[in-house]
Amino acid sequence: MSSESPRRPWVVGVSGASGTPYARAVLTGLLDAGEEVDLVVSRAARLTLIDEVGLSFRDAYWQDDLGSWLGRDTQGVRYWSAADLGAGPASGSYLTRGMVVVPASTAAVAGIAIGLSKDLLQRAADVTLKERRPLVIVPRETPYTRSTLQHLLTLHDAGAILLPASPGFYGAPQSVQQLVDFIAAKVLDAIGVEHDLITRWSGELGAARRDHGDSASAGARK
Numbered sequence: 001m002s003s004e005s006p007r008r009p010w011v012v013g014v015s016g017a018s019g020t021p022y023a024r025a026v027l028t029g030l031l032d033a034g035e036e037v038d039l040v041v042s043r044a045a046r047l048t049l050i051d052e053v054g055l056s057f058r059d060a061y062w063q064d065d066l067g068s069w070l071g072r073d074t075q076g077v078r079y080w081s082a083a084d085l086g087a088g089p090a091s092g093s094y095l096t097r098g099m100v101v102v103p104a105s106t107a108a109v110a111g112i113a114i115g116l117s118k119d120l121l122q123r124a125a126d127v128t129l130k131e132r133r134p135l136v137i138v139p140r141e142t143p144y145t146r147s148t149l150q151h152l153l154t155l156h157d158a159g160a161i162l163l164p165a166s167p168g169f170y171g172a173p174q175s176v177q178q179l180v181d182f183i184a185a186k187v188l189d190a191i192g193v194e195h196d197l198i199t200r201w202s203g204e205l206g207a208a209r210r211d212h213g214d215s216a217s218a219g220a221r222k
């Protein structure tokens with residue numbers, strides 16, 4: 001028998017909501033922390049990747065495509081086609097640490113809430129819930145319909161962590177990437193993965209703004 005401990009990945013599901021930079025930041029944060037990742041990219045997410053990144057994500061060339069998206073090596077990543085309902089994460093006996101759906105479309109939110117399992121992303125999320133493993137969902141839509149709100153509540157009651165893509169501004173962000181990293185940091189905090197993506201709240205009002213040379217308020221005065 002092998003003494004090596006079994007691979008225990010985080011499943012990352014990228015669905016077709018706007019917000020592919022959030023997925024990139026979470027994937028990067030997990031890999032930087034030395035975590036293993038099982039990646040599922042929905043069919044609709046291929047459209048947002050084309051739209052937001054200019055990337056055609058292909059199952060057959062996932063390593064090349066993921067490498068150029070993340071701008072780094074993809075060691076530690078196992079990729080599964082969203083159409084592959086026989087894939088590892090489709091079963092509870094396949095051990096994972098849990099799952100992050102980032103970004104989560106309202107369609108994914110609905111499908112997971114009702115256990116639709118129309119593709120591997122939704123099935124893996126359903127498995128994560130039934131196995132009582134951590135499930136973090138990062139919905140991206142605005143405004144919300146009543147139906148989406150009901151699905152979000154269902155997911156909350158089922159134990160998922162709902163972490164909307166709504167970055168805070170108390171860190172005095174100087175770039176879009178810092179806003180993106182704010183959400184990735186919240187995701188990584190929620191699943192207990194260490195990172196240094198953000199400067200944490202110090203308890204002192206205005207400290208982050210002063211650290212940045214007060215440029216935020218200077219801009220506001222112009």
Ligand SMILES: Cc1cc2nc3c(=O)[nH]c(=O)nc-3n(C[C@H](O)[C@H](O)[C@H](O)COP(=O)(O)O)c2cc1C
Binds near residue numbers: 042045
């Ligand atoms: C460019 C583009 C951007 C989209 N942005 C959003 C979005 O922000 N939120 C959302 O819920 N759906 C969005 N959609 C619609 C979803 O992609 C669509 O509902 C799809 O069925 C989701 O499928 P999936 O959950 O399997 O990925 C967008 C679609 C496209 C093509």
